[in-house]
Amino acid sequence: MSSLRLLIKSLTSTSISSPRLVARSRGLGYGALGCCGRRSFSSMRWQWKDLRDMGEEEVKGLRVEEERLMRDLHETCEWGVGERWGSAPTETGMSRLSLSDTDKQARDWFTTTTEALGCKVTVDAMGNQFAIRPGMKDGAPTVAGSHLDTQPTGGRYDGILGVTAGIEMLRTLHSQDITTTYPVGVVNWTNEEGARFPISMVSSGVWSHNIPLSHAHALKEVGSGTATMKSELERIGYLGETSCSHEAMSLAAHFELHIEQGPILEAEKRKIGIVQGVQAYKWFTISVAGADCHTGTTSFQHRADALLAASKMIVYSHRAAARRNALASTGILILKPGSTNTVPGSVAFSLDIRSPDDAIVEAVEADCRTAFAALAAGKDIDGLGKDFVASSKSCSVSWQLDTHSPATKFSPICIECVSHAAEGLFGKDAEKLTKEMTSGAGHDSVYTSKRVPTTMIFVPSRDGVSHNPVEYTEPEDCALGAQVLMQAVLRFDGLRAEGRV
Numbered sequence: 001m002s003s004l005r006l007l008i009k010s011l012t013s014t015s016i017s018s019p020r021l022v023a024r025s026r027g028l029g030y031g032a033l034g035c036c037g038r039r040s041f042s043s044m045r046w047q048w049k050d051l052r053d054m055g056e057e058e059v060k061g062l063r064v065e066e067e068r069l070m071r072d073l074h075e076t077c078e079w080g081v082g083e084r085w086g087s088a089p090t091e092t093g094m095s096r097l098s099l100s101d102t103d104k105q106a107r108d109w110f111t112t113t114t115e116a117l118g119c120k121v122t123v124d125a126m127g128n129q130f131a132i133r134p135g136m137k138d139g140a141p142t143v144a145g146s147h148l149d150t151q152p153t154g155g156r157y158d159g160i161l162g163v164t165a166g167i168e169m170l171r172t173l174h175s176q177d178i179t180t181t182y183p184v185g186v187v188n189w190t191n192e193e194g195a196r197f198p199i200s201m202v203s204s205g206v207w208s209h210n211i212p213l214s215h216a217h218a219l220k221e222v223g224s225g226t227a228t229m230k231s232e233l234e235r236i237g238y239l240g241e242t243s244c245s246h247e248a249m250s251l252a253a254h255f256e257l258h259i260e261q262g263p264i265l266e267a268e269k270r271k272i273g274i275v276q277g278v279q280a281y282k283w284f285t286i287s288v289a290g291a292d293c294h295t296g297t298t299s300f301q302h303r304a305d306a307l308l309a310a311s312k313m314i315v316y317s318h319r320a321a322a323r324r325n326a327l328a329s330t331g332i333l334i335l336k337p338g339s340t341n342t343v344p345g346s347v348a349f350s351l352d353i354r355s356p357d358d359a360i361v362e363a364v365e366a367d368c369r370t371a372f373a374a375l376a377a378g379k380d381i382d383g384l385g386k387d388f389v390a391s392s393k394s395c396s397v398s399w400q401l402d403t404h405s406p407a408t409k410f411s412p413i414c415i416e417c418v419s420h421a422a423e424g425l426f427g428k429d430a431e432k433l434t435k436e437m438t439s440g441a442g443h444d445s446v447y448t449s450k451r452v453p454t455t456m457i458f459v460p461s462r463d464g465v466s467h468n469p470v471e472y473t474e475p476e477d478c479a480l481g482a483q484v485l486m487q488a489v490l491r492f493d494g495l496r497a498e499g500r501v
Contacts (some may be wrong), residue, residue: 028029048176051490052497055356059490060424062172068477069168072113073478076148076164077156079105083469093469094156098149098183098191099127099232106148107238110163110188117170119185122249122427123240125213126203127233130249132185133170135493140252140452142180142492144169144485145187145444151195155471157461157478160294162257163188165482172486181497184489189444190238196221196230199403200283204444206244208451211246222332246451253414253492253501254448256456257485259473261441263464272422272481273437273458277410278446280361281354283403286313290395292337292345307335307344309395312384313368314377317351319382320367321417326355327440328364356438358407408446411453414492414500418457421487425480441466452494453501457484 051059056419074089080096080103095333096102107129109119114131122130132141146162166186173180194200197219206212217230233239242248260266290306314330321328332350351368355361374381378390423430437458448454459481462472495501 002094024203036442049176051178051180051493054178058303059494062176062178062486062490064165064168064172064479064486065338065484066475068171069164069479069482070475072164072167073156073160073499076109076160078104079103079109080150082150083153085470090156092156093471094150094154094160095152096148096150097152098193099196099229099236099238102235103149104236104238107188108301110148110167110186111191112184114170114442115168116161117167117174119170122242122246123238124207124242124249125240126206126216126229126244127190127238128203128207128244128249129188129238130185130383131167131170131175131187132183133173133180135180135184137182139182139496140250141183141185142255142489142496143185143187143251144255144257144489145189145448146258147189147192147444149191149193149195150182151193151467153238153469154193154195154467155465155469157259157471157473158261158466159192160328161257161259161473161478165257165478167208168482169489174471179492180490182493184335184493186443187251187254191229192444194403198222200442201405201444201447202229203244204447207246207249208447209245210447223305250450251448252496253411253489254445254452254454255414255418255485255488255492256443256445257481258439258443258455258456258458259461259466259471260437260458261461261466263461264437265435265458265460266462266464268435270433270435271477272413272418272427272434273456274418274422274434274485275410275437275439275456275458276415277356278405278439278442278456279356280358280402280407281352281403281405281442282361282365284351284365285352285400285402286310286349286351286372287398287400288294288313288347288349288395289397290343290345290347291393292418293343295343297339298343301391302393303343303391304393304395305343305391308388309376309397310335310347310349313372313397314349314351314488316371316375316382316384317353317364317368318402320364320371321353324355324360324364326353326360326364328353328368354440372399405442406444410445410449410455413495414453414455414488415486417488417495418455418484418492420491421484424487425483454500455488457481457488 082095119131144166147159190203290304317328380470
């Protein structure tokens with residue numbers, strides 16, 4: 001076994017190195033936390049282990065359980081099983097769209113599980129679930145947050161790992177009878193993916209007061225369905241009475257564990273990404289209007305082919321982004337009337353523009369707006385008219401902004417907590433096993449960072465694959481990420497206890 005693997009095995013074991021913790025974990029004077037968060041008593045004298053009374057090495061000695069973490073992750077993935085990619089029972093993807101029946105099952109599990117660990121669960125008007133475990137002092141909780149919804153053809157780790165790792169943190173504190181100075185907890189954010197209701201991170205956006213509640217509630221599901229977010233929240237019983245607001249449900253800090261969704265950590269043989277921020281992006285719906293006509297009786301010279309114009313626009317967006325080292329993608333294409341022998345007269349497509357630099361996103365957008373208008377009018381832009389028959393007819397194009405997420409910089413204090421946790425875990429190997437990173441994808445942490453100290457932790461993704469059934473992260477890497485998450489939360493709680501934050 002390699003030295004690195006031996007190190008990882010020791011870091012994710014369930015052993016507790018501190019003799020004082022060993023004695024306590026065997027029940028010598030300490031009892032379990034009841035389901036309502038109150039102390040329990042029996043013929044023995046029971047009491048809490050106060051985190052403030054534990055030495056730094058004792059706290060570092062707390063270990064998550066890899067087997068328990070992975071059991072939670074895979075058991076919850078029984079709700080919304082997607083495409084199979086291998087022969088093992090867990091080698092399937094996920095298709096658990098937000099506010100679906102399977103999402104309700106996962107939500108119910110979240111409530112039942114966290115309440116049994118002494119948490120009070122609050123559901124707000126967007127269905128966000130906040131499971132909060134009491135501390136020795138009252139105050140806003142320090143939380144681990146992510147999401148349980150997936151893409152239609154997604155995997156088992158995106159979002160789900162972040163929630164189950166937060167619950168593993170609670171299980172570890174509960175099993176060791178440890179109470180933090182201030183409350184800690186886990187959040188399940190609604191519709192992070194934006195796959196069913198087409199605004200990503202919409203519910204954390206409402207919580208942060210960046211998206212109006214009325215707009216979010218009125219969002220209709222993608223496709224031909226008529227359900228709205230509000231109607232589905234009501235249908236599955238998760239339209240909470242608490243206002244969806246950072247004022248009504250305040251947090252002290254937000255830490256999010258997530259798979260990288262890219263290839264860098266795996267390629268560089270690193271275990272933890274210490275996320276500094278998230279790149280900027282904008283989502284648009286582009287509508288191209290032409291004219292329906294018969295494919296057999298209308299010559300190229302007399303067509304206003306909306307799909308042909310849209311195709312040129314999509315190609316141009318790729319070129320415009322590439323020239324600025326940015327990204328542009330189209331994931332949704334809707335055309336009408338949708339008949340083999342009718343030239344499409346109406347096309348709508350999504351456009352996703354991303355860059356770490358806000359100014360570059362704006363530049364790509366401006367470039368595309370000018371070029372799209374010219375392409376709709378039938379002009380030859382960037383060589384895209386070459387070898388096409390010119391037409392006397394033209395199309396028109398309009399833009400709708402769906403999501404705007406400026407570049408995000410995370411809290412230096414939270415980043416320091418993650419760095420400190422990784423150093424405590426890896427010791428002298430921390431520098432070679434960790435990497436400072438910028439997230440290419442949006443996450444709920446983007447919106448929480450607008451209101452409270454926030455950062456993220458990345459773990460490797462096999463082959464850099466995500467939003468795909470074969471998405472996979474090694475169990476030991478999942479556990480290492482969960483370990484850093486727990487230690488970062490405890491570090492932040494310690495800083496609060498010392499009055500440093």
